[in-house]
Amino acid sequence: MDLSKIISITGKSGLFRVVAQGRQALIAESLLDKKRIPVHSSVKVSSLDEVSMYTKGDDVLLSKVFEALHAKEKGKLSVDPKGDLEALYDKLGEALPDYDRDRIYSSDVRKFFTWYQILADAGIFQEQAKEKQADKEEKEVKETKKPSAAKAAAKPKAPSAKGAAPKGGGGSKAKVQPMHKGSQRGS
Numbered sequence: 001m002d003l004s005k006i007i008s009i010t011g012k013s014g015l016f017r018v019v020a021q022g023r024q025a026l027i028a029e030s031l032l033d034k035k036r037i038p039v040h041s042s043v044k045v046s047s048l049d050e051v052s053m054y055t056k057g058d059d060v061l062l063s064k065v066f067e068a069l070h071a072k073e074k075g076k077l078s079v080d081p082k083g084d085l086e087a088l089y090d091k092l093g094e095a096l097p098d099y100d101r102d103r104i105y106s107s108d109v110r111k112f113f114t115w116y117q118i119l120a121d122a123g124i125f126q127e128q129a130k131e132k133q134a135d136k137e138e139k140e141v142k143e144t145k146k147p148s149a150a151k152a153a154a155k156p157k158a159p160s161a162k163g164a165a166p167k168g169g170g171g172s173k174a175k176v177q178p179m180h181k182g183s184q185r186g187s
Contacts, residue, residue, distance in 0.1 A: 014032045024040065026045070066125075
């Protein structure tokens with residue numbers, strides 16, 4: 001799952017998609033209401049592609065946890081992000097069984113489920129599924145074309161008449177052109 005264009009902006013609620021980059025600011029579009037705003041370089045921005053969740057082993061990228069939760073929930077969240085905290089931790093445990101409860105704060109869990117719901121409502125998971133399907137179809141098309149390309153490469157080519165005979169003249173010196181007085185500097 002590619003979340004590199006999805007960002008969280010400090011001081012703004014919700015998630016944003018990077019639409020363009022200007023000279024002095026990013027242009028971001030809200031996933032909630034589709035309004036575009038400039039995001040100046042002085043504002044702290046976090047790309048969801050770089051965020052990870054604490055586990056008892058190695059940290060896991062947020063995109064992997066979102067994919068696991070999406071596989072369990074089928075696009076619609078069964079718990080309320082503002083609801084019971086224990087239910088949220090239990091649902092997180094289904095998607096990420098070895099999460100570290102001591103290092104993941106309750107506010108982070110609520111934010112995680114809020115972000116998941118925003119991404120699901122914006123259709124990010126459906127876009128990802130369409131891209132995967134298109135990539136799969138493209139790969140299948142390439143695989144069907146490969147055998148014919150391999151057969152063509154296996155046939156030995158006859159040397160062409162042009163490349164067979166050496167060129168005459170044999171000199172490789174560069175031609176010197178006289179310089180006109182008007183083209184020199186200072187005259």
